[in-house]
Amino acid sequence: MISIMDFFFRLFIFFGLCSLAFSNEALSSNEFPRPLIVQYPDNIIETRLTELHEEVKLQCTSWRFSVEANNIGPWKTIPRECLEYVKDYMMGRSYKMDLERASNEAKVYANTVQLIGSEIFDPVEFDKWVEKAMALAIEPSFKLYEEVLKLGFKIFLLTGRSENKRAATIDNLINAGFQNWDKLILRGPEDHGKLATIYKSEKRNEMVNNGFRILGNSGDQWSDLLGASMSIRSFKLPNPMYYIP
Numbered sequence: 001m002i003s004i005m006d007f008f009f010r011l012f013i014f015f016g017l018c019s020l021a022f023s024n025e026a027l028s029s030n031e032f033p034r035p036l037i038v039q040y041p042d043n044i045i046e047t048r049l050t051e052l053h054e055e056v057k058l059q060c061t062s063w064r065f066s067v068e069a070n071n072i073g074p075w076k077t078i079p080r081e082c083l084e085y086v087k088d089y090m091m092g093r094s095y096k097m098d099l100e101r102a103s104n105e106a107k108v109y110a111n112t113v114q115l116i117g118s119e120i121f122d123p124v125e126f127d128k129w130v131e132k133a134m135a136l137a138i139e140p141s142f143k144l145y146e147e148v149l150k151l152g153f154k155i156f157l158l159t160g161r162s163e164n165k166r167a168a169t170i171d172n173l174i175n176a177g178f179q180n181w182d183k184l185i186l187r188g189p190e191d192h193g194k195l196a197t198i199y200k201s202e203k204r205n206e207m208v209n210n211g212f213r214i215l216g217n218s219g220d221q222w223s224d225l226l227g228a229s230m231s232i233r234s235f236k237l238p239n240p241m242y243y244i245p
Helices: 046-068 080-091 093-112 123-131 139-150 163-175 196-209
Strands: 002-005 155-162 183-187 216-219 233-236
Touching: 046 080, 080 093, 093 139, 093 216, 093 233, 123 163, 139 155, 139 216, 155 163, 155 196, 163 183
Parallel strands: 002 155, 002 216, 155 183, 216 233
Antiparallel strands: none
């Protein structure tokens, strides 16, 4: 059985264009230390500007790598210097390539397993969006879903959405092309207020207690993958947009 997490449910909130911040105000924990932010002299040459922009890009690449490696956490916001970098990453080829690589690795693994038996998050606005049932599937993840389905694995969809969003979630899945999953698990009243790591660990525990072996797991948050009853192999999808503990 492979458990495909709720990465295709999440709303990507793309931030608008934002110039580099050059100020002397105190830095928060989400910003780079001095001297990354500097006051430009009026007569600075174009070469120095280019070098500084390249340094910021390198720093943001390093920050994103640390986020994906779970070396930075918990974190609440993208550093101001990296807003434009993250926007370019999410809208460009790199994000899709990273998704494809993770999904392809999961497909290779699934084919080697012997089948055995069976912005600040706004919950109000998110719920309104969920009810529209218009989220699109992430293409590489959808291809992985279809591949795993063909191999005969049981597929459990485990999401942090509330149980009262079940109808809208099912409509959204069908609209996006998903079908023939074995179980869709949402947060019940008793699960509200739990950290995602705890909630999803408990649900995986229930799967194991019911006699299932969790062979593979894919999600875009470490809280999708870590905790109790972990899968034999886990596949972390890229997501520098937000962090869910």
